[in-house]
Amino acid sequence: MTEAPESYRPAPLTPVLTRRWLLPESWTLRHYTELGGYEALDTAFATDPADLVTLVKDAGLRGRGGAGFPTGMKWSFIPQPKPGEEPTEATKDAPQFKPKYLVINADEGEPGTCKDVPLMMADPHSLIEGCIITSYAIRANFCAIYVRGEVVHAIRRLHWAVREAYEAGHLGTDIHGTGFDLDIVVHAGAGAYICGEETALLDSLEGRRGQPRLKPPFPATAGLYAAPTVVNNVETIATVPSIVAGGKDWFRTMGREKSPGPKIYSLSGHVENPGQYEAPLGTTLRQLLEMAGGMKDGVPLKFWTPGGSSTPLFTAEHLDVPLDFEGAAEAGSMLGTTALMIFNETVSVPWAVMKWTEFYEHESCGKCTPCREGNYWLAGILQRMNAHQGTPEDIDTLLDVCSNVLGRSFCALGDGAVSPITSGIKYFRQEFLDLCQEQPAGTDNARVLAGAH
């Protein structure tokens, strides 16, 4: 691999995914192709599928849906027949001879996360071109885009773009004369945060309750309809055409060694100019805040999330943490979805934590006891504390329940649910204690049993 020269520094913002967004009617095929759209497709079709997998692996692309799993590696887990291998009576049902599927996780619902919906509204063809290249690379002939149901205009634009792609011959049978066939279905969900978990999403796409599956087997061997399946986030797949067009070394001129490439940082909350800022991975909040005009009305920063409510809170101490997968983890949080929710000094941490916990309580799918019961009790305790009826011992109870949810739940929802609580107490314990002191006048101190109603 050729390293970029030491002196090379990309610009503070590096619009790749967002480079078409300023165009009027940027969602149309005409504007997509004006700026190089669907050109990567023929490059990809001229390449062996296995080499495309290697390209994405070498580019270092990591999943943009929160976990940061290396994308090329995920694709390489899809069992493929060996060169010249034909199914026999003994192997005809083996995974390598089953149909392969690509499923796009467009169920954007992690609190604070707002990058995939604007991408699908402004530039749906970048996702579709990525779907075609990825399907070709993993040899899938069916791709489903599972998009949350509450964003109807993004769904319209996706439908429209899929139709345009069919009409232009980018989808359907014998695409570009290659003999490769692909159908894409836009599938609307029905309102369930848990369906962002990839195995719950697959169950939902199979027409079932969206509850996570036990892993292993992983989707790569037993995914949709128990066949080999890649599940990737919207932003991940929309990035693929630019890697094919620009090459791995170009991609690595942005970001850091283990987290290369550009990333859409979503700034929301108490900032002057909230919005989507596409910058190299490893950009800090200090840099992003400067570009976003600083804190709203100059009121100081109190706490923020690096990647949605499931990633432990950061404070003003963390303004210079490089926001990539390693940087966020080394500082005690996670990069998540780069959903930077920014709160100023006016916001109560115990209140914010209570609101998030109520969210997890509602969205817990009910399959496993630690998450279902844990979030119920955590929400109750936090509601009591926020009503000034808590005691200092409630903090210990919260942490005790959290330790019984973290790592003991069936999927990552439980782990994410305790993040705001444990990090909130870690950095702002005194605020929780102060709530216990501020009993409103006229209330007796009778213990109210959380959840007893």
Added chain:
Amino acid sequence: MTTTESSDLDLGVFDGQRERAAAIVARYPQPRSALLPLLHLVQHVEGHVSRAGVAFCAEVLDITPAEVSAVATFYTMYKREPVGEHLVSVCTNTLCAALGGDDIYAAVRERLGGIGHEETAGTPGEPGSLTIEHAECLAACDLAPVLTVDYEFFDRQTVDSAREIIDALQRGEKPHPTRGAPLTDFRRIELLLAGFFDEVELGGAAANAGPSADTATLAGARLAEERGWHAPPMPEPGDRDSGATLQGGAS
């Protein structure tokens, strides 16, 4: 509910939907994947998922009504009671709430006589009837606080602007979403969610309504343009170390 009871239900209301139901089933490698869109189709007809709607889905997919009910009750968007002409969803998750979402939801409730979550002001099926709900994060945090009407975005709301929307909807008007297509009503949107995006009753090419993105969402792209910031230029295909078809470098 049991299978024996559902066999007594009159599914006649769905007679006009059999062609659409078959089209949904045909989209997928396996029929049961059609269940979520079929339930959206049921809500297009009835404004909620009734026992007859459950029986209809079960019949189309040849599964039991219990299997359909188990799914219908899992998802927030499938409603057990008839929804009004419009569904108003106010985000009250933390970020929106901190910027006024809780106050907006309280104002909406108050404006509609104190009704609560998933309750309806007016009579479903009649113009101006409104069902309200507090919603979880709607993926528009840079435009907070937000609400949606029939899942169309109304961004950067205030208590006053939300009251105006409610009043207009009750008068039978259709205020224009800040992003997206002209409002229709809850049932027609459910047809879109079932995957029929371009039927005449949905306004055909409504995908082409509205801006590419809200101006706030574009803050980064605009700043980059102003300052002349670009991603590094891509190498010309011939100059790339891996060659025009990637084979050399990628393997």
